[in-house]
Amino acid sequence: TQLLEQSPQFLSIQEGENLTVYCNSSSVFSSLQWYRQEPGEGPVLLVTVVTGGEVKKLKRLTFQFGDARKDSSLHITAAQPGDTGLYLCAGALTGANNLFFGTGTRLTVIP
């Protein structure tokens, strides 16, 4: 069983469309991080959320942490080809010193 499930696994959309990626778990996390990973490279941190219900914005990207701190979402407005990549959520359990990574969402934005 996966601790963190992401959906959808694959997403292909046209430039200018909006999209939402979901990260769900039955576990409560003390924090959750979103990363973007390019082929052959390491994950690059986008944002960290720590408070239930927290919303953070990074230009056209909006991240939300669920009230119960079990889930999170990433919403991209007016997607651009440069947004193409693998998006990963990763959660830290209370008292643990490691991150559990989600299964990933591979986004393709078609010009």
Add this chain to the structure above:
Amino acid sequence: EPEVTQTPSHQVTQMGQEVILRCVPISNHLYFYWYRQILGQKVEFLVSFYNNEISEKSEIFDDQFSVERPDGSNFTLKIRSTKLEDSAMYFCASSRQGANTEAFFGQGTRLTVV
């Protein structure tokens, strides 16, 4: 901008050989990590290191694996006797105050065991 650096970028080794993967974490960070990612699979935690000792390790991190901080800047992962299934991308990461703070990842070392 400070970054985590890893060497080598690629390593090919014969099964049964020892390999050492090297990492230079961000200088003011206190927590260090190794993760691996088998091709097409998710990123998996191996080990975390704080205050010169292992703070957590996963089931993957068995007796074949060890970590060391030999000096004030380097952080190494040693695999004593490599197996074919050790082939993966290995990522080093560091954070200032543990897993609840931002973890910054290196570019990775692609290990191929033949």
